[in-house]
Amino acid sequence: MAIRQRHAGPRSRTGRIAGLLAALALTALTATACGTDEPPSLFADGKVLVGTKNDQPGTAVVRNYKFSGFDTAVARRVLKTVGATPDFGIVPSEDRRAVLTDKTTDLVIATYSITVDRMKGLDFAGPYATTYQGIMVRKNDHRIKKPADVIGKRVCTWPGTTSATTLEGPEYDRIAVYEQPDASTCINDLKVKKVADAVSTDQMILYGFTQENPDLRVVPDITYGAANQYGIAMAKGHRADCLKLRDALRDYLGDNSWSQDFATSLPSIPKADATWETDFKPRTETVDSLSCRDRPRT
Structure with missing residues (x-):
């Protein structure tokens, strides 16, 4: 009896250790399956690479090595809300999707219209402006x-x-x-x-x-x-970041900051269009229906 008891102890401890290891492995697999493998936040280090235009006065232009225009104003406003700042780079119209999917740029804010086809491959927070x-x-x-x-x-x-x-x-x-x-x-x-x-x-x-x-x-x-709806574009896989930008954009549209930035960047529009805010400012319902989705909400 004493011999059987002496051997029973080690076998029991070994079994408990093996069970613990198996449980840890199962927990890791379950976490991965639940989607915790999403890439780190785009805002993690406080600097965000933003692709924009350099030859569109009023929306995005570079003068004396400085980026200005409404797109850049939007970038600075919404990124400040999520605790980050933009590091601007130039992106041609035809390369806007490519710089996101190949991970050379974090966001594109470059008068980039949200379309059903583009939503299949990219996420958008927006619109931040509407225009025909x-x-x-x-x-x-x-x-x-x-x-x-x-x-x-x-x-x-x-x-x-x-x-x-x-x-x-x-x-x-x-x-x-x-x-x-x-x-x-x-x-x-x-x-x-x-x-x-x-x-x-x-x-x-x-x-x-x-x-x-x-x-x-x-x-x-x-x-x-x-109507074209301009959005903040990013690669798929950053839905949490997208939702933060959506919320920041809704706040931006909800106060006077949007109108101030728009009129400062594009003074020609208020001069020509008495109803410019109605014509160019998006509604929050539109933001909700197009932001951070694979297809528009109907």
Whole structure:
């Protein structure tokens, strides 16, 4: 009996240790299965890499190595709320998705419209602004006053934008649309006169161009397609961070800061549009329906 008792003790301790190890392993597997393998927060070290434009006055432009415009104001406001600051870099329109999916940039805040297709591969917090696509012409050119006047005219757009996609529709096949590499080239084409009759992109962007190009103007009564909703874009897998940005954006839209930043960055819009806040400021219900989702909430 004594021998059996002497051997029973060690076997019992060994069994308890093995059971404990098995339980720990199961806990680790369960935690992984529950989704705790989400990447570290984008805000963890307080600096966030933000891709934005450099050639869109009013929305995002670089002058003397400083980024300014409404997109950059939005970035600074909402990131401050979540305890971070933006480190800006330049991203062309056609590269906005790529810099997020290859992890070279944390966020893109670059007049990037939220679409059903883009929501499948990226998360968005937004919108932070709403605008329709329009037309810009030379200030002294009064040939284009209504949509029918654009038929047969040469209209410049650039790749990677919803503007180019919209004008590919069959209803616009009588417009001579062509692409240049970027916005600046389209603006130059318009100024040359014989190259382009008009430039088409979102009205918010076009009004920004007129602030540094007083010889150009936006035709107010011509718009194309549905409203574009600008969002803060990020790669999938950071849903908690996305929700924090959504909440920060809702607070931003809820006080006077949004209107102050918008009017400061884009003074040409309040001058031209008496109902500019109604026309360009998103509603919080829209933010809720489009933010941090794989598809819009219906």
